[in-house]
Amino acid sequence: MNKVKFYLFAFVAIVAASCVADPVMEGEGIAVEKSATAKFINNPDYAMQGSLIVYVDDETAEAWTENATRSGNDVLDAVAEQFNVTSIKPVFNMSINGDKKRQHNLHRWFTIEFDEETNVNTVAEKFASVSAVERVQFNTTMERPKVQAVPVSAADYAVTRSGEEPFNDPMLDLQWHYNNRGLQSLFTGSVEGEDIGAYGAWKYTTGNRDVIVAVVDEGVKYDHVDLADNMWVNEKELNGTKGIDDDGNGWVDDIYGVNAVQENGDITWDVVAYNSKGEYAGDTGHGTHVAGTVAAVNNNGEGVAGVAGGSGKKDGVRIMSIQIFDGNTSSTLAKNAKGIEYAADMGACILQNSWGYPGSGQQYSDGQFEQVFGVEWDALLYFASCDNCPAMDGGVIIFAAGNDGLDSANYPGAYNNYIAVTSYAPDGLPTTYTNYKWGCNVAAPGGEWSGVNGKVSFGGNVLSTVPAETFDSVSGQNYNENYAYMQGTSMACPHVSGVAALVLSYAVENGIHLSNKNLYEILTSSVRNIDDRLVGSKTAWVYYTNGTVAPINFDLTDHKGNMGTGKLDATLAIMNLRGATCIPVTINEECELKLGNIIGTGDINVTMFRDFVISDDVKARLGITTSDFFKNTIYLKCTKPGIGVITVKYVAGGTAVGGGDTTGGKLMEKDVVIISRENNDNGAWL
Secondary structure (H helix, E strand, C coil): CCCCCCCECCCCCCCCCCCCCCCCCCCCCCCCCCCHHHHECCCCCCEEEEEEEEEECHHHHHHHHHCCCCCCCHHHHHHHHHCCCCEEEECCCCCCCHHHHHHCCHHHEEEEECCCCCCHHHHHHHHHCCCCEEEEEEEEECCCCCCCCEECCHHHCCCCCCCCCCCCCCCHHHCCCCCCCCCCCCCCCCCCCCCCCHHHHCCCCCCCCCCEEEEEEECCCCCCCCCHHHECCCHHHHCCCCCCCCCCCCCCCCCCEEECCCCECCCCCCCCCECCCCCECCCCCHHHHHHHHHHCCCCCCCCCCCCCCCCCCCCCCEEEEEEEEECCEECEHHHHHHHHHHHHHCCCCEEEECECECCHHHCCCHHHHHHCCCHHHHHHHHHHHCCCECCEECCEEEEECCCCCCCECCECCCCCCCEEEEEECCCCCECCCCCCCECCCEEEECCCCEEECCEEECCCCEEEECCCCCEECCCCEECCCCEEEECCHHHHHHHHHHHHHHHHHHHHHCCCCEEHHHHHHHHHHCEECCCCCCCCEEEEEEECCCCEEEEEEEECHHHCCCCCCCEECHHHHHHHHHCCEEEEEECCCEEEEEHHHHHCCCCCCEEEEEEEECCHHHHHHHCEEEEEEECCEEEEEECCCEEEEEEEEEEECCCCECECCECCEEEEEEEEEEEEECCCCCCCCC
């Protein structure tokens, strides 16, 4: 690979490193069996001048920690003196969780700074020639993507509220990705029920303050009217002295997270900037948009809802901002790693990443990727090891799969220990841009535009929060709205992070404890089938700058079996955590649900009591036209695909409920998840 460019995944993604192995070393000095450059983790394209990242042996790490200018290794010290090295600093803050970080070898990563006029490749080769230096990583900078946001106000679309909304957020009905009513005015070809099933999940939990999601992205507008109440707050810095590291964590004024670019707590989201070609390269609101999908405040009468945004009582999950873009100034790999470390040190348990290395899934296998890991890789491993939620051991890491249309997810998300999220449209079919196949784990709504009366409709994209004061390069003015549509696997990814946050919230509130592996298993198994309809092609749309669209045929066959396990459903995820029984049924066929099979092995001695309960919204969602029971068997017929929960009531022991003058059995209730789909020829899809 020739270049190492970094992008967010709203339309483009991030870069990759060269695949090399460590040399065999003999004694002190120069490598004898392979060239020094074999220690290079990546290539020097887009490397920050005057800076290198090195991974050294334990002895050197200890020496540099005690004395930042001398290592005690004559050869290494001579190289440092030759290039007038001005600074040697550890990448990670060993004063917090130092013992744990040492177990992950974080103490062995250092940044070396020298004159920017000196050729960085020459310096890298010289340091790599020293046996004490085991890896050399060019401190690559990230490049901001071109992101198209379409600002929207409540008056832009005449959508009639269904009357079934659980919250009073005025734009909730525009968020088809939570509850898709099949509105053709939003997306041509929209299919009812193609969403994440948020409405059902919100009956059990809407979020919990003990769950902190770190958004590694552009800066999150922490005072946004629809986000402020759900921002994580560092109280010591909030109530401290400006310009002072009040809590002693190595960061100044880190109230809502950190600006990893500037290495302080001054988070920004509205910096206007252009690159050398005159192209807009400033803030786009991407980080604020992602954060809104995870946890925009629900039921506050403002704008939109978030997947885990609470109930309007300041009870949603909390968002921590880890800013890796600041105007046209971007984070380096070392600073990115420090941002991830910060999230782990300060309490985040879910790491939301809409970034990755584009094309890397076609270059590496998991084993090869492990061999060339760098400073950001070790930071991710450290995050995964930290216990920051009372309901879970370890942390969960979620990535966007990528928008390159390639047959593999991009790393790090493609790695088997993380989740890579693919994207589907309101028709329930893959988007034209999504990566798929190798390394992809689960699908979520990412959005896609469509054509309505010859004009482009953005209603099929994902609607979320943006900063009104952020500059819109398309219109040449600020957004002037607090909400906008965007599309991409960047937008699909926070849906999965939000559902993960909901599951953890429910666990916290109900005294359930799980491991991060358990949560990964729930996320990848709580899915609806996506493969049944992936035959032939679908009508996709090409958007032209004059505002018109034209239909094209988009082949679906390559995506069959390659979008991950299926489409993530929040309701099913909660039910899986609860241990509820899941029953697949076929659309338009009457099914029989025998009570004994639901709660036992078929011969359990129970008596049905007052039949069962199906709420009106579940009946509407699944199109249940008939439902009855007879002799401990429920009969029902669904006419729509989707997931719904029914409650079965039964008497345990005897034929009557005990109490008062009656000596009888115990009244019990059990939730049963009905999964309605077009066919049931693959019983293993769950």
